[in-house]
Amino acid sequence: MAQDDRRPLRTADVARESGYSLQQVRDLERLGVIPPASRSASGYRSYAPAHVQALRAYRGLASAAGPVAARRLLAELFADRTTGSLAEAAAAIGAVHVRLTREREEAIRAQEALSAIQGEVAGTDGGDPDTMTITELAAALGVRTSTLRFWEQEGLAVPMRVTTLRARQYGSAAIREARIVAALRASGYGIPAVRDVVATLRRPDGVVEGIIEARRILDRRLDQIAARTVALLRAGADLAAVLEPAPPARPPGARISRR
Incomplete structure (x- = not known):
């Protein structure tokens, strides 16, 4: 899952950015639709921007293929974050495209x-x-x-x-x-x-x-099929952003080559 150096997000932040309620965010995390949030020492959830993109991907997939199929697809991808890959996501999105076609x-x-x-x-x-x-x-x-x-x-x-x-x-x-x-x-x-x-x-x-x-x-x-296809295109972009490996961090003080 792509990393981001911005501050951790609270459940309320994720809900506001994704358009879901607080309870929906918790429920979708419990169902495996988004990767598990990290926990603070006091037990509070801590999210990253990629969680917001995962929820947006779910919204698009639910519009394109239905909520049941969307939950199953994302839960399989996020079941083990070490195996979820862009290739698997591309294959799953492609299958929905075939169905819509x-x-x-x-x-x-x-x-x-x-x-x-x-x-x-x-x-x-x-x-x-x-x-x-x-x-x-x-x-x-x-x-x-x-x-x-x-x-x-x-x-x-x-x-x-x-x-x-x-x-x-x-x-x-x-x-x-x-x-x-x-x-x-x-x-x-x-x-x-x-x-x-x-x-x-x-x-x-x-x-x-x-x-x-x-x-x-x-x-x-x-x-309706056209609208579902557009939703699927957006979901694919959001899902790629979640699963795409983050670029390697530059050492402090490293200069960017202009060549």
Whole structure:
């Protein structure tokens, strides 16, 4: 951990600089999210500026990957300060970057799917087939038939009819709904948010409006991913500052070469 020759920081100083409360600083230290503070002879905690940077790194990581993943990542890095390294930190940050990139690609693919559906509704394409079986629809969407049954239970993509042999037939409206549901679910949206979009689709003349709402949802998703990516960049810089070895101290009176 980088050293600093400034005065030791109290818990209140760290809380003020990091934006966390006194109790949060103590709790995060107890969880291993920041390295242990040194203790004075009377038992008071003594922190360094690197502890503030570690807390800022945690804030950024929590925004990018979630607080649970951030706590686990930093606790592993700081479990033994002799083994925590820039290489390990870089690998961990890189893994989160990969995850965010994948989420962004999924959201973009979902937007492309919605654009295709919107074009079909506008009559620029052949549109959906009249009917599909559950097996055919699952194969077209790249999901399991059990997933379609679950969506049906949740009131999403309800089949046109179920025969006496429990064979499901999906009409063009249900197929369109299933495609939109698949696009939103692939981008990480929960059932309640998707159900709201489907409800809009089922209003009179609500198909276009529902598609537009789904696109708004995906736009917000992409904005969130961008904000999480920026937070991760800042966290990486703070984490590097914590783990980077301090430059060797110059002997007293040593002169700096100008060459």
